[in-house]
Ligand SMILES: [Zn+2]
């Protein structure tokens with residue numbers, strides 16, 4: 001796909017997102033060229049991230065949607081599958097990527113990852129080992145969130 | 149353009165296959181998309197009206213160029229982007245709307261896109277033509293065969309119990325030259341018979357020959 005077609009597809013995704021108003025997630029391009037977006041995810045009302053809001057950056061490659069965008073947390077996030085720099089370990093952003101995934105499906109997947117971590121392949125070992133003690137986990141999540 | 153439908157459907161279908169991490173998001177996506185219209189004929193990759201539309205075996209619609217590019221990116225083991233079913237180029241079905249019977253020269257597409265092969269053609273199945281001729285009087289005992297390709301190919305026939313019954317079997321697969329007593333009219337008809345019927349006829353004729361052979365043995369021993 002030429003650059004024009006990447007922009008076209010992202011334009012249609014943006015229109016979609018705005019028309020649907022997906023609860024808990026939102027995203028918007030940073031500039032006119034559509035290759036970089038900022039997304040926002042709200043923690044679900046039932047998990048340890050309740051009431052928290054996380055900003056993410058999405059950078060789209062030239063061959064999007066044949067390759068996944070690079071997605072990172074910009075807000076610090078204490079989570080088994082997120083490292084200190086905000087990198088996320090999520091299969092659909094790597095080998096399980098499909099050309100039919102969208103900004104919306106990515107953000108919704110990350111939102112559900114928050115409450116359902118994959119503790120078998122952690123990027124943050126402390127968070128992974130603490131997951132079983134939910135009270136302590138919640139306390140630390142809140143502390144790190146407050147620190148930024 | 150109804151942009152709302154494909155994304156809602158795509159994400160709900162696609163994330164459902166991804167195990168634990170994505171499973172709850174699929175519910176969210178389904179709920180979010182429930183208000184939109186269920187009908188949408190947009191490419192599942194570019195989200196536009198498909199250009200040279202094709203459908204995979206699993207029924208998912210794409211532009212031929214979009215699907216081909218996806219299959220190239222995942223050349224080792226390409227899966228349908230929507231449902232993760234295995235996909236093969238030879239099993240992709242073109243979709244022809246009214247008046248679109250592949251009218252465009254496929255080479256045009258090759259010139260404008262980089263090395264895009266022509267969209268696969270549709271497969272047609274001919275209605276079988278019944279063909280039951282038996283020439284006992286020394287003529288050819290033809291086995292109907294699908295021989296569309298090369299009329300110049302000869303048929304090789306060998307004879308079973310030749311002197312008594314004049315029973316000839318033609319084996320068109322082994323083509324070593326024209327048999328002297330092959331019936332041209334029979335050959336003409338053979339070309340329009342389906343493979344299923346060939347199989348059936350072959351078996352019944354072999355059984356008949358075998359029965360005649362048994363009778364022959366009983367009479368002369
Ligand atoms: Zn397309």
Ligand SMILES: [Zn+2]
Nearest residue numbers: 206208228231
């Ligand atoms: Zn499919």
